[in-house]
Amino acid sequence: MAFNPFDLDGIYDTATSGSPEYWLSLGINLILSTIIGGIILIIILTIFSKKFGDQISYGNAFLLVLIANFINFFGLIGFILPLLPSVPYLLYILPVLIWILLLKIFLSNMSFLHIIIVAIIAFALTILVVPSLVGMVSGYLNLP
Numbered sequence: 001m002a003f004n005p006f007d008l009d010g011i012y013d014t015a016t017s018g019s020p021e022y023w024l025s026l027g028i029n030l031i032l033s034t035i036i037g038g039i040i041l042i043i044i045l046t047i048f049s050k051k052f053g054d055q056i057s058y059g060n061a062f063l064l065v066l067i068a069n070f071i072n073f074f075g076l077i078g079f080i081l082p083l084l085p086s087v088p089y090l091l092y093i094l095p096v097l098i099w100i101l102l103l104k105i106f107l108s109n110m111s112f113l114h115i116i117i118v119a120i121i122a123f124a125l126t127i128l129v130v131p132s133l134v135g136m137v138s139g140y141l142n143l144p
Helices: 008-016 020-052 059-073 076-083 090-106 112-128 130-140
Strands: none
Touching: 020 059, 020 112, 020 130, 059 090, 059 112, 076 090, 090 112, 112 130
């Protein structure tokens, strides 16, 4: 059976399948990962701005991370992947392309080469570092 992105019954079933605690936990994790990811992105951008002299708007970093988290948390890439041809490592290439697009939109003053480098670093850190930091912080806060 082919994937149908317009299957509203399937989307409704997915949205209503979780308990209220699941959605509360998802919201708390979204907020924590946005704060932690924003801080990490600001550290990366500060290093790049000092090294290369790029003008950076730090307020856009948290909004950028929030949008990237929405894409990651709610599986929007899972909706896009079946529509694209079978490309090796597309599961890793597509999020990096989304990071590049978001960085270009929100931090348009940076050079494109720096955006590509920051996108790869930010994607790797959001996959490898941010989840463990969110778990550690939520453990300290005694959250679900």
